[in-house]
Amino acid sequence: MDILAFIGRRLxxxxxxxxxxxxxxxxxxxxxxxxxxxxxLGTRPATPEAVAAIRDQYDLDEPFLERYGTWIAxxxxxxxGDSVQSQQPVTDVLAQRWPATLELAxxxxxxxxxxxxxxxxxxxxxxxxxxxxxxxxxxxxxxxxPAFATGILLLYVFGVELEWVPTFGLGDGVGDRLLxxxxxxxxxxxxxxxxxxxxxxxxxxxxxxxxxxxFARARGLSxxxxxxxxxxxxxxxPIVTAGGLLLATxxxxxxxxxxxxxxxxxGSLLVESVGSQDIPVVQALTLITAAVVVAxxxxxxxxxxxxxxxxRHGRSR
Amino acid sequence: xxxxxxxxxxxxxxxxxxxxxxxxxxxxxxxxxxxxxxxSDGARTQLSWVLGGAPRSLDTPRGxxxxxxxxxxxxxxPLVTLDAGGEAQPALARRWxxxxxxxxxxxxxxxxxxxxxxxxxxADVEYSLRRIVDPRSQTGGFFTxxxxxxxxxxxxxxxxxxxxxxxxxxxxxIYGLVVQRDYAERKGDALGSPNGLTMGTGPYRVTRFSPAAxxxxxxxxxxxxxxxxxxxxxxxxxxxxxxxxxxxxxGDVDGTFDVPLTDARRWSQTNGMGVFRTPMIAVSYLxxxxxxxxxxxxxxxxxxxxxxxxxxLLQAVTSDYAQPAGSFFPAAQLDSxxxxxxxxxxxxxxxxxxxxLDQARAELARSRHPDGFSVSLPFAAGAPQWRQIAQSVAANxxxxxxxxxxxxMPGDKWIAQLFAHExxxxxxxxxxxxxxxxxxxxxxxxxxxxxxxxxxxxxxxTTPALERELATLAGGDEAARPEALRAIARTVATxxxxxxxxxxxxxxxxxxxxxxxxxxxxxxxxxxxxxxxLRPAS
Numbered sequence: 075m076d077i078l079a080f081i082g083r084r085l086x087x088x089x090x091x092x093x094x095x096x097x098x099x100x101x102x103x104x105x106x107x108x109x110x111x112x113x114x115l116g117t118r119p120a121t122p123e124a125v126a127a128i129r130d131q132y133d134l135d136e137p138f139l140e141r142y143g144t145w146i147a148x149x150x151x152x153x154x155g156d157s158v159q160s161q162q163p164v165t166d167v168l169a170q171r172w173p174a175t176l177e178l179a180x181x182x183x184x185x186x187x188x189x190x191x192x193x194x195x196x197x198x199x200x201x202x203x204x205x206x207x208x209x210x211x212x213x214x215x216x217x218x219x220p221a222f223a224t225g226i227l228l229l230y231v232f233g234v235e236l237e238w239v240p241t242f243g244l245g246d247g248v249g250d251r252l253l254x255x256x257x258x259x260x261x262x263x264x265x266x267x268x269x270x271x272x273x274x275x276x277x278x279x280x281x282x283x284x285x286x287x288x289f290a291r292a293r294g295l296s297x298x299x300x301x302x303x304x305x306x307x308x309x310x311x312p313i314v315t316a317g318g319l320l321l322a323t324x325x326x327x328x329x330x331x332x333x334x335x336x337x338x339x340x341g342s343l344l345v346e347s348v349g350s351q352d353i354p355v356v357q358a359l360t361l362i363t364a365a366v367v368v369a370x371x372x373x374x375x376x377x378x379x380x381x382x383x384x385x386r387h388g389r390s391r
Numbered sequence: 392x393x394x395x396x397x398x399x400x401x402x403x404x405x406x407x408x409x410x411x412x413x414x415x416x417x418x419x420x421x422x423x424x425x426x427x428x429x430x431s432d433g434a435r436t437q438l439s440w441v442l443g444g445a446p447r448s449l450d451t452p453r454g455x456x457x458x459x460x461x462x463x464x465x466x467x468x469p470l471v472t473l474d475a476g477g478e479a480q481p482a483l484a485r486r487w488x489x490x491x492x493x494x495x496x497x498x499x500x501x502x503x504x505x506x507x508x509x510x511x512x513x514a515d516v517e518y519s520l521r522r523i524v525d526p527r528s529q530t531g532g533f534f535t536x537x538x539x540x541x542x543x544x545x546x547x548x549x550x551x552x553x554x555x556x557x558x559x560x561x562x563x564x565i566y567g568l569v570v571q572r573d574y575a576e577r578k579g580d581a582l583g584s585p586n587g588l589t590m591g592t593g594p595y596r597v598t599r600f601s602p603a604a605x606x607x608x609x610x611x612x613x614x615x616x617x618x619x620x621x622x623x624x625x626x627x628x629x630x631x632x633x634x635x636x637x638x639x640x641x642g643d644v645d646g647t648f649d650v651p652l653t654d655a656r657r658w659s660q661t662n663g664m665g666v667f668r669t670p671m672i673a674v675s676y677l678x679x680x681x682x683x684x685x686x687x688x689x690x691x692x693x694x695x696x697x698x699x700x701x702x703x704l705l706q707a708v709t710s711d712y713a714q715p716a717g718s719f720f721p722a723a724q725l726d727s728x729x730x731x732x733x734x735x736x737x738x739x740x741x742x743x744x745x746x747x748l749d750q751a752r753a754e755l756a757r758s759r760h761p762d763g764f765s766v767s768l769p770f771a772a773g774a775p776q777w778r779q780i781a782q783s784v785a786a787n788x789x790x791x792x793x794x795x796x797x798x799x800m801p802g803d804k805w806i807a808q809l810f811a812h813e814x815x816x817x818x819x820x821x822x823x824x825x826x827x828x829x830x831x832x833x834x835x836x837x838x839x840x841x842x843x844x845x846x847x848x849x850x851x852x853t854t855p856a857l858e859r860e861l862a863t864l865a866g867g868d869e870a871a872r873p874e875a876l877r878a879i880a881r882t883v884a885t886x887x888x889x890x891x892x893x894x895x896x897x898x899x900x901x902x903x904x905x906x907x908x909x910x911x912x913x914x915x916x917x918x919x920x921x922x923x924x925l926r927p928a929s
């Protein structure tokens with residue numbers, strides 16, 4: 075019951091936050107320089123018939139709040155209007171782009187988890203040792219290197235010189251897609267892994283010195299049990315937080331990697347749409363980005379509940 | 392969700408020798424792929440070509456950008472095409488006659504079918520051309536001479552002109568692409584879009600158009616003309632220039648026309664690919680609006696002419712893929728009327744504006760604005776060479792007291808403000824010509840009719856004497872044209888409403904497995920002529 079109430083409260087907060095963001099996003103159109111009709115027409119000639127048609131299609135004669143109401147009513151059903159640039163429905167444009175972004179983010183996230191968590195755990199437990207110093211230094215380099223620079227470097231070495239991987243695009247079929255996404259995923263994962271390594275190391279360092287860890291080792295429990303059931307589970311909270319926010323960042327902010335590797339994803343769509351003042355697409359993307367971040371925060375909280383019984387049962391005490 | 396069906400990329404996969412998905416497969420591939428980066432297969436079935444941006448529309452009245460025309464030129468066909476010398480050759484029209492200077496009658500081939508098997512009729516041509524010459528379309532501005540298009544019988548089409556137009560056939564070759572009327576009416580606004588595609592008679596059929604993932608066209612096995620060389624052509628869209636270069640270098644793609652001029656030197660030095668020059672009839676220039684202060688003063692315009700470092704910019708901005716501009720008219724257009732010697736004489740006789748800041752200051756001092764002024768110079772975000780030009784112009788003009796503010800704007804907005812024709816001040820643009828006829832650029836940039844919204848007389852420069860000379864240049868009296876052309880060229884050079892910068896060339900970059908066999912055709916990018924000029928490297 076408490077859990078349901080907790081989730082209920084969080085969902086309400088989510089909805090309120092998204093409502094505020096959507097209101098601000100909708101106001102973008104009125105803030106854009108030039109008249110809304112000019113912006114929505116794009117390059118099409120501004121004949122009186124075209125202007126009248128645009129005013130009719132977007133209800134520009136209605137007051138602001140009524141227009142917002144219509145827009146948000148359509149938006150929750152998934153109808154964001156038509157893209158100014160291509161006159162395709164915005165949902166079609168998004169549908170062409172989100173698979174690339176989603177697959178890239180999940181692939182990069184998986185790499186980051188597989189690399190960062192074990193490395194961070196080892197570094198945290200063997201604090202001050204050679205491994206710890208090596209891991210920390212690598213993390214520092216990884217975090218400092220800008221994504222477009224490492225991307226181009228990896229592209230040149232592995233794509234052009236060695237020809238192990240293709241240099242751009244998404245490829246066809248599952249195998250080819252994984253091949254095309256490997257280098258971009260590694261590039262995207264570098265900075266994220268660095269962050270995750272540091273978080274994991276800090277969390278594990280804290281746990282490693284606890285009495286129950288010493289006691290578990292003294293009792294002769296298997297290494298696997300100690301590492302996973304004791305160390306990892308107890309240090310999970312900061313790692314889950316960092317990991318969740320990392321996934322949110324990868325889903326919404328991979329534009330440099332997308333540009334470098336020629337991936338048609340949402341990041342490059344946002345840049346193109348802002349550049350060509352394609353307001354309906356920008357509105358939709360901003361709203362979706364906000365929704366992703368808010369949803370990820372909720373997911374993190376739910377994972378907390380699942381992982382840590384102290385939080386699950388905390389309220390009933 | 393749009394799904395991407397696999398296309399047989401046998402050549403590429405064989406070269407890399409990869410089938411699996413994991414890092415293990417990558418390690419195996421190292422042994423398998425060897426060192427070959429050139430094409431080893433004899434009969435190429437697929438070509439992979441790169442576009443720097445997505446086509447705006449495959450429907451020509453709505454898509455006149457080069458990306459759109461590159462794809463549409465393989466799928467849709469015109470009545471005539473241009474050969475390397477600029478002469479019209481039969482395409483969909485078997486022959487044509489000009490019963491009067493203001494009438495052209497075409498006779499269509501009778502063996503042409505659309506991709507769906509239906510025959511081409513005069514009704515389809517009439518429908519297509521009417522949409523193309525419509526002043527509300529993006530192509531309408533090129534066909535202001537056309538009064539009407541009419542189908543005469545099942546195989547005849549007649550075009551009536553308001554006045555003689557020497558460049559009509561060339562413009563029809565590039566922009567007058569024919570679609571099937573029934574299909575177009577059925578698709579309505581979706582024609583040429585990713586949802587509607589198109590229906591044409593060309594050697595390739597459009598099977599997939601995704602602004603994100605690219606375009607695929609397949610060979611039309613029922614094509615009436617020469618058998619197309621490749622089974623499929625895939626147009627990849629790679630906006631980032633560096634990624635484009637690496638993709639070409641590694642052989643993932645075969646070629647592109649979208650070579651950034653500022654980087655062309657580095658591209659030509661990159662392993663695994665070659666850069667070819669192809670000619671263009673074009674001129675890049677700055678315009679100054681003479682209808683409003685401060686550019687209504689000829690001394691101001693001459694001051695600007697002296698303050699722009701054209702030679703330096705040519706080196707820096709075009710990497711030498713351009714020729715210095717001796718006059719506002721592209722060289723080929725002067726040659727066609729005056730002959731090579733006559734053209735050289737004319738250019739030598741024109742006033743010169745060498746890069747000399749002292750002379751610039753002197754001219755400015757003689758003007759009504761001796762203390763300088765402020766002006767903005769807009770350019771499109773997707774045109775990096777214009778950013779460099781704007782910055783250089785700003786830096787140089789600042790030294791004589793003129794403040795130029797480069798103003799970057801989205802490509803669409805830049806075009807829109809050009810078409811709106813309001814408060815133009817200083818503008819910069821490249822003007823690509825379809826014909827070697829000087830009347831083409833003259834009528835479009837110097838006539839009174841073009842000094843209004845939608846027109847390209849960006850300097851709003853017009854005098855009664857100039858209108859008379861333009862009429863002579865456009866008219867049928869061949870003997871009078873050379874003197875008219877000389878007079879116009881002198882007027883432009885003296886009054887400087889337009890400051891010509893250079894005549895750009897069109898570089899093409901190809902992976903080392905391919906070469907371009909043609910280097911003298913300024914219309915190579917149109918109607919798929921580039922495709923026929925590709926050969927495996929010897």
